[in-house]
Amino acid sequence: MQGLSIFGLLVATFLMVIAKRTPALVRSFRYQSFFLFLATLVIALEERQLNLYVVAGLIFALKVIGIPYFLQYTMKKINVREDLGLIANTQISLLLSLGFAYLSWIFSKQLMSSSETTAILPAVAFFILLTGMFLMIFRLTAMAQIIGLLIMENGLFLLASAVLGGMPFFVEIAIFFDVFVSVVIMGFFVYRINKLFTHIDVNRLSRLRG
Amino acid sequence: MSDPLSLFFLATILIVTIPSFVYSIGYLKKEYSPKKILLGQILTFLFVLSMLAVVTVSNMLAFLIAWEIMSLVSYFLVVFDSEHEKSIQAGTIYVVMTHAGTAFLVAAFLLLYQHTHSFDFNLVKVASQTIPVHTRNIIFIFLLIGFGTKAGIVPLHIWLPYAHPQAPSHISSMMSGVMIKTAIYGLIRFIIYLLGVNDTWWGTLVLILAIISCLVGIIYALMEKDIKKLLAYSSVENIGIILFGVGLSMYFMSKNMSYWAVFALIAGLYHLINHAIFKGLLFLCAGSVYKAAGTRNMEKLGGLIRTMPITAACFLIGAMGISALPPLNGFVSEWLTLQAFFMGAWHTPGTDKLFLGFCAAMLALTSGLAAACFVKAFGITFLAKPRSSYAEKAIESPVSMRFGMLFLAGLTIIFGLGAAVIINILSRVAGASLGIDTSAMVFSVNNITIHPLAGNAMSLSPLTMALILVLCGLLGWIIYKVYRKRAISYNTWDCGYYRLDAxxxxxxxxxxxxxxxxxxxxxxxxxxxxxxxxxxxxxxxxxxxxxxTPVFKKYIYKPVLAITFKSAKFMRRIQPGSIHVYLAYIAITIFVLIILIRKF
Amino acid sequence: MRFLPVLLIIILAPLLGGLITKIKNNLRMRQGQSIFQPYYNLVKYFNKEEVVSGTSSWIFKMAPFAIFASSLAALFYMREFLALIFIFALGRFFLSLAALDTGSTFGGMGSSREMFISSLSEPVACLACFAVSLQNGSTDLLAWKSLPLANTSALIAGVALFLVMIAETSRIPIDNQETHLELTMIHEAMILEYSGRSLALIEAASYIRQMIWLLIIAQVLLPLTDPVGISGSQWLLWSCWYAARIVIVAAVIALLEIAVAKMRLFRAVDFFGFGFVLAAIAVLCAVLGY
Known part of the structure; x- marks a missing residue:
């Protein structure tokens, strides 16, 4: 079950890297969140702790259903082109992300300096983190930035549960709340930006500099 | 803190802010919408509250917070007339300068904390003697710059003549009357009370700054034709006079001349509260003129003494006070300061006397120039014929405004006549700040006569002096009345031109x-x-x-500003304005940091 | 007893003015007016009707009393030089305001110039007083504990005070009492609008002020202790010498007035600069014990 969820996370992340359109990205984010939910659920089943069940439930409710739905709703409302606007095309992105995967593997092994089985989960977490950062930098639209941030958050969550065995419950809840609120706020901003500039290509905001 | 120093400043703040507040009721009416008036009054209330907090808290962190609130709220009050572009400009200069000053304060406080491991005043005071000399000097310089910016010590005064006149007049009155005094409070509290003065050069530096502030302030005030700007520059001058007292006190303190240290600080504090009163008063009067005539330009005013008799009388009293004319309060404090110089110098050995004498002479020059300045301010604004239709149409201000002015005018007189009582109170304040027991020292006799203890006891009683002046004036009047000759009214001598006008x-x-x-x-x-x-x-x-030519602006601030802009332009090259590049910067920074701390 | 000298000064003050004028005239080989002419003038002014400018306000009417009061009150503060300077400033303040009040260009000119001159003379007076007080231990210039006649510091300070006095009593080379030329006049320009009783009060005040300045300078240059515990004949000698000193200073003023031409207004800066340097030297001498 662990293996399946790790595999799923990796696949979903690579899917995001090669996504060209926003809906695809949102869909892949939903998959990734789903596998994150699976991974958490597995741990919850093993440890038999109530708060882990609650966290898993929250992941499902917020990240698999709530946020993706909200993002799709926003996109429909602002009615723009679905292009993500690639700075690096999909082939190069894929190559780079393979590099990231290797990098995070080394990094994780150095950090953990133990057997490969325990190193694999942090490695995936690092990989997701890096990919999130990569998407934020190399995609043009504001939507991509939002999703990139969410991906990074997923990676952080995974890292925390892999390395520390989960954060304190209240911290976890607080982070979920934060993420949700920030997505709502950013959605609102995207809406405003679109209304003002008739597009959500953040690159054009560079005109605003001093 | 609830020691005499805090209480003294508390009293100073309340004495000026309460009449200013009453004044504002009439002043704001009809000028702004009710909503804006409410906002203004709430801000004013906050402003007063923050000033009260500044002088009462006993913790450096709390002090900083109160200080910042005070600065920010006063910024909002400066830009209260937000339609005027000038207000925004003035506000910007103010907020930049005041924050630069606060930065120095923060640095000084952190240095203090580093060596005393406490933010509490009392604990810092106990531990401050252990601070090494170099650090003490640095702390002193930082405090001087930090508070000097707020006080408007030249050359850090640049914001003051912009910000103070631009605010509504009751706010100008509070800012010039009280807010800049909180900086003096800071100087006394942190340098004299907490750090303690050991080096002679501290006092000397403050005295030199005082000379520069006095002269520059009053010379610029003399050149000004905007009446509120004139008053603002005169505030710079008066801060200089206050610093004469404070600096002299520091100087004597470092020489272990405790009596004269107390005496000089009394003089400084006395001038401080005096200036709060008459500068508050003058700003209120100027505001009243501005409201009535719609202009602050003196060249367009004139003849207001007939249409606005009460404002004129109040302004005259304020002008007499600030010009140090007996028997009003300004005279008493300047006389005390001069006596502190004279008598202190007599007790100081060596050639330092020459320096002290020079300081005293510069104070005398300042007071002469101040008299010239206020003859001009009063004479041009209120006397002779109106110079424009604005001035012709002016009418006397409403009751609430008159109350504010009359109250402060009354205080100007009371603080002059009751000098001996006030000096006894101030001696306790000064003693507590310097850590000297003043119970054995004599500063006044019978609560009537001021009496600096010296070789040849010199004494002066403002009350008697007032009596003598009034009696002599009365005598003149009686002589005048004895000769009952006709007095006829005719035109001013016009050399036969017959068309003499404004x-x-x-x-x-x-x-x-x-x-x-x-x-x-x-x-x-x-x-x-x-x-x-x-x-x-x-x-x-x-x-x-x-x-x-605005010398300081041209030769100090402009080059600094030019360098700042140049470096900003240089920095802009790495700022493309694209979010992606910024995100990349963040990522790179994180990686570099991780590599730098060698965690893997 | 305290009021007797005060009364004497008031009564004799105009005489001193007449004396200076008389000496000047005699030095110019003229007969000149009577030494009592100032008294005649005052009486004449008091008995004349007064013309008040319609432009003026209560400041103009009140100023003569303020000026008179300041000069008279100064008599009670001759032993406290610092207060004296400020009391004189009170009279000057009101005179300058009254000059502005009539709206006349002359008045404004006089007022402006007067404030210019006085603000420059004040530091000189202060520093000179400082030098003397360093000898005395107090700002009472009339109190000398011992009598060092050849005291360098006091002499130099006295000269500096003399320069201040020239400005304060509107004498050549700063001002000229004798002309009404708008290019030069300062004091006369300010009182141009006054007439009758008001003018009389102001003139009387000027005479008293002049007397006070002369007394102080005489005391600094040629000090004399108070007549304590001396008998009748000695007392007479003391009074003669006391009066003679003042006449000597008055004669110096008269000499200076006929020997020197009036300066350009802006040269006053140099004039007082010189005075300031003199006073500073006096302080230095006092510090070094000369």
Missing amino acids: RHEYTATGFSKPLRIAFSFFLRPYRTTKKSGESFYHIKSMTYETHT
Whole structure:
């Protein structure tokens, strides 16, 4: 079950890297969140702790259903082109992300300096983190930035549960709340930006500099 | 803190803010919408509250927070007239300068904390003696710069003549009257009370700064024709006079002349509360003129003494106070400061006497120039014929405004006549701040006579002096009345011209011309003359303008600003404005940091 | 007893003015007016009707009393030089305001110039007083504990005070009491609008002020202790010498007035600059014990 969820996370992340359109990205984010939910659920089943069940439930409710739905709703409302606007095309992105995967593997092994089985989960977490950062930098639209941030958050969550065995419950809840609120706020901003500039290509905001 | 020093400043703040607040009721009416008035009053309330907090808290962190709230709220009050572009400009200069000053304060406080491991005043005071000399010096300099910016010590005064006049007048009155005094509170509290003065050069430096502030402030005030700006520059001057007292006290303290240290600080504190009163009063009067005539330009005013008798009388009292005319309060405090110089110097051995004498002479020069400045301010604004239709239409202010002015005018007189009582109170304040027991020292006799203890006891009683002056005046009046000759009213002597009007009167600019020439080495005046006429031979009209070069702005602030902008331009090259690049910067920074701390 | 000298000064003050004028005239080989002419003038002014400018306000009417009061009150503060300077400033303040009040160009001119001159003379007076007080231990210039006649510091300070006095009593080379030329006049320009009783009060005040300045300078240059515990004949000698000193200073003023031409207004800066340097030297001498 662990293996399946790790595999799923990796696949979903690579899917995001090669996504060209926003809906695809949102869909892949939903998959990734789903596998994150699976991974958490597995741990919850093993440890038999109530708060882990609650966290898993929250992941499902917020990240698999709530946020993706909200993002799709926003996109429909602002009615723009679905292009993500690639700075690096999909082939190069894929190559780079393979590099990231290797990098995070080394990094994780150095950090953990133990057997490969325990190193694999942090490695995936690092990989997701890096990919999130990569998407934020190399995609043009504001939507991509939002999703990139969410991906990074997923990676952080995974890292925390892999390395520390989960954060304190209240911290976890607080982070979920934060993420949700920030997505709502950013959605609102995207809406405003679109209304003002008739597009959500953040690159054009560079005109605003001093 | 609830020691005498805090209580003294508490009293100072309340004495000025309460009448200013009453004044504001009439002042704001009809000028702004009710909503804006409410906002203004809430801000004013916050402002007063923050000032009260500044002088009462006993913790450096709390002090900083109160200080910042005070600065920010006063910024909002400066830009209260947000329609005027000038207000925004003034506000920006103010907020930049005041924050630069706060940065120095933060640095000084952190240094103090580093060596004393506490933010609490009492604990810091106990531990401050262990601070090494170099650090003490650095802390002193930082505190001086930090508080000096707020107090408007030259050359850090640059914001003051912009910000103070631009705020509504009751706010100007509070800012000039009280807010800049909180900086003096800071100087006394942190340097004299917490750090303790051991080095002679501290006091000397403060005295030199005082000389510069006094002279620069009053010379610029003399050149000004905007009445509120004139008052703002005069605040710079008066801060200098207060610093004379404070600096002298530090000087004597470092020489272990405790009596004279207390005496000098009394003089400084006395002038502080005096200035709070009469500068508050003068700003209120100026606001009243502005409201009635719609202009602050003195060249367009004149003759207001007939239409606004109460405002004029109040302004006259304030002007007399600030020009140090007996028997009003300004005279008492300047006399005390001069006596502190004279008597202190007599007890100081060596050639330092020359320096102290020089300081005293500069104080005398300042007071002479101040008198000239306020003869001009009162004479041009209130006397002779109105110079424009604005001034002709002016009417006396409403009751609430008159109350505020009359109250402060009354205080100006009371603080002059009751000097001996006040000095006894101040001696406790000064003693507590310096850590000297003053119970054995004599500063006044019978609560009537001021009495600096010296070789040849010199004493002065403002009350008696007032009595003598009034009696002598009365005598003159009686002599005048004994000869019952006719007094007829006729035109002013016009050399047979018969068309003497307001255009023949001396202007503010003309009045200060001799001094503009005398101080031309500093003011660098220049004039531009333009002829406009159809033909080459006949000139229809001429325009003539004279200006003075703003030396500090031109030679200090402009170069600094230019360098800042240049470096900002350079930095802009790495700022493309694209979110992606910024995100990349963040990512790179994180990686570099991780590599740098070698965690893997 | 305290009021007797005060009364004497008031009564004799105009005489001193007449004396200076008389000496000047005699030095110019003229007969000149009577030494009592100032008294005749005062009486004449008091008995004349007064013309008040319609432009003026209560400041103009009140100023003569303020000026008179300041000069008279100064008599009670001759032993406290610092207060004296400020009391004189009170009279000057009101005179300058009254000059502005009539709206006349002359008045404004006089007022402006007067404030210019006085603000420059104040530091000189202060520093000179400082030098003397360093000898005395107090700002009472009339109190000398011992009598060092050849005291360099006091002499130099006295000269500096003399320069201040020239300005304060509107004498040549700063001002000229004798002309009404708008290019030069300062004090006369300010009182141009006054007439009758008001003018009389102001003139009387000027005479008293002049007397006070002369007393102080005489005391600094040629010090004399108070007549304590001396018998009748000695007392007479003391009074003669006391009066003679003042006459000597008055004669110096008269000499200076006929020997020197009036300066350009802006040269006053140099004039007081010189005075300031003199006073500073006096302080230095006092510090070094000369």
